[in-house]
Amino acid sequence: xxxxxxxxxxYGLTFLSLAVMAWQFVGPARHxxxxxxxxxxxxxxxxxxxxxxxxxxxxxxxxxxGAPLHLMIFYGFLSLFVATTLLAIATYGPLxxxxxxxxxxxxxxxxxxxxxxxxxxxxxxxxxxxxxxxxDRLHGQPPLDAETGKPVFSRNPLTSEAKDYVTxxxxxxxxxxxxxxxxARIANSPQxxxxxxxxxxxxxxxxxxxxxxxxxxxxxxHAAWAWAFFAFLPQMRLKHIVTATLTAAxxxxxxxxxxxxxxxEEVERTGQIGVAQATDYxxxxxxxxxxxxxxxxxxxxxxxxxxxxxxxxxxVVADVHRALVTGDGVAASVSEEALWACTTCNxxxxxxxxxxxHVDIIVDARRNLVAEGKLSGTPTVMLRQVAxxxxxxxxxxxxxxxxxxxxxxxxxxxxxxxxxLLWVGCAGATDPGAVRTTKAVATLLKKAGVKFAxxxxxxxxxxxxxxRTGDEFLFQEQAGKNVHVFEKYGVTKVVTxxxxxxxxxxxxxxxxxxxxxVVHHTQFLNELVQQGRxxxxxxxxxxxxxxxxxxxxxxxxxxxxxxxxxGDRTHFDTDEPAVVHALTRxxxxxxxxxxxxxxxxxxxxxxxxxxxxxxxxxxxKRPSERRVRQLLDTGAKQIAVACPFCRIMLDASVKQATDxxxxxxxxxxxxxxxxx
Ligand code: SF4
Ligand code: SF4
Numbered sequence: 001x002x003x004x005x006x007x008x009x010x011y012g013l014t015f016l017s018l019a020v021m022a023w024q025f026v027g028p029a030r031h032x033x034x035x036x037x038x039x040x041x042x043x044x045x046x047x048x049x050x051x052x053x054x055x056x057x058x059x060x061x062x063x064x065x066g067a068p069l070h071l072m073i074f075y076g077f078l079s080l081f082v083a084t085t086l087l088a089i090a091t092y093g094p095l096x097x098x099x100x101x102x103x104x105x106x107x108x109x110x111x112x113x114x115x116x117x118x119x120x121x122x123x124x125x126x127x128x129x130x131x132x133x134x135x136d137r138l139h140g141q142p143p144l145d146a147e148t149g150k151p152v153f154s155r156n157p158l159t160s161e162a163k164d165y166v167t168x169x170x171x172x173x174x175x176x177x178x179x180x181x182x183x184a185r186i187a188n189s190p191q192x193x194x195x196x197x198x199x200x201x202x203x204x205x206x207x208x209x210x211x212x213x214x215x216x217x218x219x220x221x222h223a224a225w226a227w228a229f230f231a232f233l234p235q236m237r238l239k240h241i242v243t244a245t246l247t248a249a250x251x252x253x254x255x256x257x258x259x260x261x262x263x264x265e266e267v268e269r270t271g272q273i274g275v276a277q278a279t280d281y282x283x284x285x286x287x288x289x290x291x292x293x294x295x296x297x298x299x300x301x302x303x304x305x306x307x308x309x310x311x312x313x314x315x316v317v318a319d320v321h322r323a324l325v326t327g328d329g330v331a332a333s334v335s336e337e338a339l340w341a342c343t344t345c346n347x348x349x350x351x352x353x354x355x356x357x358h359v360d361i362i363v364d365a366r367r368n369l370v371a372e373g374k375l376s377g378t379p380t381v382m383l384r385q386v387a388x389x390x391x392x393x394x395x396x397x398x399x400x401x402x403x404x405x406x407x408x409x410x411x412x413x414x415x416x417x418x419x420x421l422l423w424v425g426c427a428g429a430t431d432p433g434a435v436r437t438t439k440a441v442a443t444l445l446k447k448a449g450v451k452f453a454x455x456x457x458x459x460x461x462x463x464x465x466x467x468r469t470g471d472e473f474l475f476q477e478q479a480g481k482n483v484h485v486f487e488k489y490g491v492t493k494v495v496t497x498x499x500x501x502x503x504x505x506x507x508x509x510x511x512x513x514x515x516x517x518v519v520h521h522t523q524f525l526n527e528l529v530q531q532g533r534x535x536x537x538x539x540x541x542x543x544x545x546x547x548x549x550x551x552x553x554x555x556x557x558x559x560x561x562x563x564x565x566x567g568d569r570t571h572f573d574t575d576e577p578a579v580v581h582a583l584t585r586x587x588x589x590x591x592x593x594x595x596x597x598x599x600x601x602x603x604x605x606x607x608x609x610x611x612x613x614x615x616x617x618x619x620x621k622r623p624s625e626r627r628v629r630q631l632l633d634t635g636a637k638q639i640a641v642a643c644p645f646c647r648i649m650l651d652a653s654v655k656q657a658t659d660x661x662x663x664x665x666x667x668x669x670x671x672x673x674x675x676x
Pocket of ligand 2: 294
């Protein structure tokens with residue numbers, strides 16, 4: 001440390017660089033505070049522990065080498081921060097009566113641990129530089145926008161701007177100059193405990209002894225990089241150190257598959273439904289926009305983007321952020337076509353390392369478009385049908401019992417005693433393919449001796465397609481009606497073959513007083529198989545490929561039970577990100593299902609969610625076509641599904657994709673084949 005006179009200069013400049021950093025966050029913070037007050041009580045400590053210190057979202061990120069290098073840089077940087085803080089406490093603690101603990105065994109451990117961890121930091125930075133540089137050489141710099149002169153977004157998350165290299169240079173210089181100072185100190189005045197700093201010691205062998213002046217100059221040079229780091233932080237992608245930490249600390253309890261309700265009082269107060277201006281979003285959502293580091297992982301996994309639609313979730317985040325800064329309306333900043341293209345599959349939400357909830361952002365904007373009468377065509381027909389008949393397909397409620405003919409299905413209105421309600425869903429009662437699933441489930445429940453009942457004509461659409469299309473109040477009407485029927489019959493447990501109904505009951509009906517235990521039919525049937533009440537299905541290994549529905553596997557973490565149902569014991573830790581790459585299996589692997597390249601939580605959307613089932617799709621731009629290619633690439637001759645929506649979408653695309661006889665069946669039908 002320099003002489004006392006210089007100390008003042010050092011602290012002054014450090015304070016100045018921190019003030020410059022803080023000042024640059026004031027403007028964004030003012031924008032965040034224009035949002036609606038946050039209506040939830042976050043667990044600040046848990047959010048930071050889980051997502052920042054635990055790096056939970058980074059660990060499953062793509063591409064695969066991105067995660068380890070981020071972990072090296074993050075934990076290396078954190079260790080340097082901790083080391084500096086401990087040193088400051090040890091140095092200044094005695095001024096307030098604390099003992100100087102920077103000695104003895106503690107000192108040796110301190111030196112060794114942080115000396116080695118710092119090396120991880122430098123190695124991670126070098127790795128990041130090489131990766132970025134190689135990528136830019138391979139793919140070039142992103143093109144510049146003709147109007148703004150700024151780089152336009154690219155699908156490639158690595159395409160760089162000059163400031164990305166400046167960031168890496170600052171980090172590199174911070175790490176390396178720290179080591180050089182240590183090496184110079186060892187070269188100048190070696191101590192017997194220098195072995196505890198292996199990196200500094202090794203480097204000292206290469207470093208000539210320095211004059212006192214050169215040493216002090218080096219020290220100031222190191223400090224200058226630290227000041228540059230603070231002062232430029234808000235201008236770099238690295239600003240997410242601050243914004244992502246705040247986002248994680250305030251992250252909502254809200255589940256991935258949950259949309260928050262609009263309350264009528266709110267509409268009466270504001271005279272508006274949904275989001276028209278960016279400031280209509282919550283403060284947390286606005287803050288999260290500033291955490292975006294343009295990594296492109298959301299875009300990379302977006303099924304709509306990947307079939308050539310205009311939707312680009314990274315661009316949506318940037319456009320809404322721009323709308324916040326400029327004060328333009330959201331609809332003027334984000335194209336309506338992009339907003340309608342979303343399937344609400346949540347792949348972007350799952351992939352985003354900084355917890356941005358793109359689906360909330362998109363659906364809130366849709367709500368306003370619907371209220372303003374800007375939705376037209378077939379989806380409006382669906383909304384009218386839900387309102388008129390309680391069936392998204394428009395069938396009258398009297399048809400809800402057609403599938404039961406010859407099955408002697410118990411009905412709640414007949415006063416039967418039941419343990420579980422079989423909730424069929426609109427598709428399950430109407431669509432011919434989905435009806436086969438419904439019949440199979442009912443037959444299996446009877447065979448296993450389960451005391452169940454159905455609502456029949458008293459069942460009505462959960463409202464899921466209405467909510468995700470943006471008609472929030474139609475959804476609320478449906479939810480209110482259904483909760484009332486559940487209360488009337490004392491329903492406490494529901495089994496359903498529809499992952500959309502499953503998600504809505506599980507994650508959203510509590511907003512309207514519906515407290516239910518809800519299980520998907522694959523979970524329920526699997527329990528019966530495990531209890532020995534049903535025989536498992538035994539498909540020939542590798543001949544059946546299973547398609548994980550988004551609202552089952554990604555949104556609700558159910559991916560083991562559907563596999564176990566057919567004797568496949570593959571386990572996906574639902575609390576951890578699933579692997580992205582294809583599973584490799586030995587020829588004698590007893591697992592039975594062929595896995596497409598995207599599976600479990602990383603599954604690829606069929607394109608039906610978010611009301612997209614009712615939108616006209618241009619051939620060649622259907623997510624289901626891409627998904628079918630993945631499924632057929634496994635070499636399987638049969639595709640197993642567990643969702644009526646997926647069944648409808650994939651069925652149409654299978655017929656277009658191949659002339660071969662590829663059968664599409666629900667897992668319940670496969671199980672029924674083994675239990676006849
Ligand atoms: S939810 Fe799915 S379709 Fe919508 S933006 Fe995200 S990844 Fe794309
Ligand atoms: S929204 Fe998230 S995933 Fe998408 S570019 Fe921004 S940080 Fe990356």
